[in-house]
Amino acid sequence: MELIYILTYNCNFRCKYCDVYKHNNSISEDIIKQSLIFLEKNNFEINKVKFFGWEPLLKKDFIKDIIKDFPSKYNPNFFVTTNSTLIDQNFINFSKKKNINLTFSIDWDVEANIENRILETWDNLSKNIIRNTQKYADFIRVNQVITSKNSKDFFKNFKFIYDLWVRNFNFLPAYYVNWTKTWLKDLKKWFDEILNFYKSWNDFELVNLDNYSEISFFNLGIIIDTDWSIYWTNLILSWNFEKYKKELVLWTIFDEIFIDISNKIFIENYINKISKILEKEYSSEVLISVKYVDLILNNFCNEYKTYRNKYMKSM
Numbered sequence: 631m632e633l634i635y636i637l638t639y640n641c642n643f644r645c646k647y648c649d650v651y652k653h654n655n656s657i658s659e660d661i662i663k664q665s666l667i668f669l670e671k672n673n674f675e676i677n678k679v680k681f682f683g684w685e686p687l688l689k690k691d692f693i694k695d696i697i698k699d700f701p702s703k704y705n706p707n708f709f710v711t712t713n714s715t716l717i718d719q720n721f722i723n724f725s726k727k728k729n730i731n732l733t734f735s736i737d738w739d740v741e742a743n744i745e746n747r748i749l750e751t752w753d754n755l756s757k758n759i760i761r762n763t764q765k766y767a768d769f770i771r772v773n774q775v776i777t778s779k780n781s782k783d784f785f786k787n788f789k790f791i792y793d794l795w796v797r798n799f800n801f802l803p804a805y806y807v808n809w810t811k812t813w814l815k816d817l818k819k820w821f822d823e824i825l826n827f828y829k830s831w832n833d834f835e836l837v838n839l840d841n842y843s844e845i846s847f848f849n850l851g852i853i854i855d856t857d858w859s860i861y862w863t864n865l866i867l868s869w870n871f872e873k874y875k876k877e878l879v880l881w882t883i884f885d886e887i888f889i890d891i892s893n894k895i896f897i898e899n900y901i902n903k904i905s906k907i908l909e910k911e912y913s914s915e916v917l918i919s920v921k922y923v924d925l926i927l928n929n930f931c932n933e934y935k936t937y938r939n940k941y942m943k944s945m
């Protein structure tokens with residue numbers, strides 16, 4: 631089961647494609663302390679702890695505090711996803727020491743970062759992203775964001791990141807738009823090209839294999855919000871879902887929990903509730919096209935896995 635801490639709703643970027651509701655709410659020391667008590671009191675099967683922000687490194691010290699004081703009865707892997715501009719050697723050293731899976735979410739080259747990411751000092755920050763990616767390439771993973779607009783350059787962008795010596799990729803197609811047939815064809819064509827590239831070089835890892843979610847659009851888990859509420863979906867981070875928070879909230883970190891959240895019926899009911907909200911918020915075209923995106927991504931993952939297993943056996 632995943633546990634997600636939402637550390638802040640703020641971000642130092644305003645990317646054009648970003649669906650996240652941004653404001654100044656951030657988690658506090660008191661909420662962190664109480665959340666750790668809550669986790670100590672309960673027995674969840676937590677194997678992953680993810681730090682979301684919008685830019686989680688705006689709250690670097692809180693990440694360190696949570697990891698340091700995380701109840702010892704759990705033994706999770708920790709994950710931080712960042713736009714990389716606030717990274718420093720100190721945090722890299724901490725991540726290495728604590729075995730944190732650190733992911734940089736990047737678009738591709740400097741020009742494209744400038745185009746998509748609305749920055750105060752764009753050019754410098756964009757160069758910073760590329761520089762940091764290259765500097766820490768042997769340690770980090772990269773989320774390659776694929777929007778419908780950039781799907782035509784998907785392979786070129788992958789190659790750009792690969793040439794920075796990144797070897798751990800998570801491909802992240804945008805889920806909140808209507809993918810036209812042309813965009814879907816591009817997506818499929820370039821996934822095939824990436825697979826062929828892998829077959830020639832065998833030297834990058836596909837992080838998607840660890841992140842698989844059965845449901846398009848959202849992940850399920852324990853989501854601790856900045857105001858001590860607990861949800862079961864990270865969709866509450868989106869603009870479209872802010873208004874459903876009251877409907878989706880499960881508990882607070884002060885509550886005693888009397889239901890088994892790994893129970894199938896509980897999960898099915900919650901998924902049904904979310905699915906109904908998705909149907910209200912998105913057109914059927916968007917929801918259907920997202921299924922195709924998922925199908926293309928899943929086929930790619932399966933083919934990668936099959937080829938990789940064969941290759942490993944032959945060694």
Ligand code: SF4
Nearest residue numbers: 641643645648684713
């Ligand atoms: S860096 Fe991430 S969270 Fe921040 S605006 Fe861009 S996509 Fe959104």
